[in-house]
Amino acid sequence: MADLWQKAMDHAVTIARRAGEVVREALCDDRKVMTKSSSVDLVTQTDQKVEQLIIQSVKEKFPTHRFIGEESVAAGEACDLTDTPTWIIDPIDGTTNFVHAFPFVAVSIGFSVNKQMEFGVVYSCLEDKMFTARRGKGAFCNGEPLQVSDQQDINQSIIATEFGFHRDPETVDKIFSSLRNILCIPVHGVRSAGSAAINMCLVASGCVDAYYEIGIHIWDIAAGSLIVSEAGGVLMDVEGGVVDLLSRRIVAANSRTIAERVVKEISSFGLPRDDALPPSQ
Structure with missing residues (x-):
């Protein structure tokens, strides 16, 4: 089973990088902005495009897996975390940043089994920083190990x-x-x-x-x-x-x-x- 999750993580890294390319390309085009719950709760066509890109790509390789996606939930799908292998997707975390070209925009993909996170991938698209973690195997940015600060004050x-x-x-x-x-x-x-x-x-x-x-x-x-x-x-x-x-x-x-x-x-x-x-x- 561990090999299967590693394959899933490898795919998450690949699709996050591909999604990042979509985000960067969209920054050069007209970013059509819509609102959800209020005038400052923003969504763009790129959010929706990236989420569908990720979900469709994952479905082809892992057809039995479930999804919790920001735009899918906004469209009415349930936000339920079960024991089933589940991809938890934020296609553009920092949509307001994206709209204003403020340089902190991320594709976030988490993967849970039995309600426990097995891996996490966060791609900071404009910085070209790929943050990854696998349960029990450490965290990395562009392949270099991460360590929290030792500040206690x-x-x-x-x-x-x-x-x-x-x-x-x-x-x-x-x-x-x-x-x-x-x-x-x-x-x-x-x-x-x-x-x-x-x-x-x-x-x-x-x-x-x-x-x-x-x-x-x-x-x-x-x-x-x-x-x-x-x-x-x-x-x-x-x-x-x-x-x-x-x-x-x-x-x-x-x-x-x-x-x-x-x-x-x-x-x-x-x-x-x-x-x-x-x-x-």
């Missing part, structure tokens, strides 16, 4: 987060209350790449010490979660428990020490209801 840390698409005052106030708590620890800085997958790869790379977000989806973080853990990092729910990839919230950090301090600061102001969570980018 939150005061000397850089923290990453995102701000979602909700613009109602109540949700924005909660987001900025959390941000204020983090900044006032104080930390060295807060950063936002505009892509959950890339933020998690930055944690795995050691240049960001933690990333937190409330409102992300499983396709945003499935691949990145394994890349972080295989690089020596830890994953935690924003209330301190075990991460559920379907819960729409996560803390990814270099260590439990940093993760627990982030949890302390972002949980102190209260969490929005699940139906009020801001959608991810």
Whole structure:
């Protein structure tokens, strides 16, 4: 069975690179923009084209496997993670970045069996960086091993987060209350790449010490979660428990020490209801 998953991972890397070529080509053309839940919740024809490219390619090689894809779910398909081998796809993580040609745009492909991540692939298209991880075998960027930072002092840390698409005052106030708590620890800085997958790869790379977000989806973080853990990092729910990839919230950090301090600061102001969570980018 292990050989089968390696073949699947090899295919994921190949198709992610091909999808990245589609994304780069589209940046040179007219990027037709549509909206989903709001005027700032964007989708493009390229998102839909890339997702179909990945799904069709995988179906040809692994016809019994299931899919959870951002655009498929947006079109009405169920978002259920079962024990069946499942490809979890974000065709363009960082659609708003893509629309504005902001240079952090990723193709994210995770693969789960028995509800456990077996491999993750995140291709940062414009940087030409291929992040990969296989369960129990480490994490890599363009073939070079990744290792989280050894920073244990939150005061000397850089923290990453995102701000979602909700613009109602109540949700924005909660987001900025959390941000204020983090900044006032104080930390060295807060950063936002505009892509959950890339933020998690930055944690795995050691240049960001933690990333937190409330409102992300499983396709945003499935691949990145394994890349972080295989690089020596830890994953935690924003209330301190075990991460559920379907819960729409996560803390990814270099260590439990940093993760627990982030949890302390972002949980102190209260969490929005699940139906009020801001959608991810």
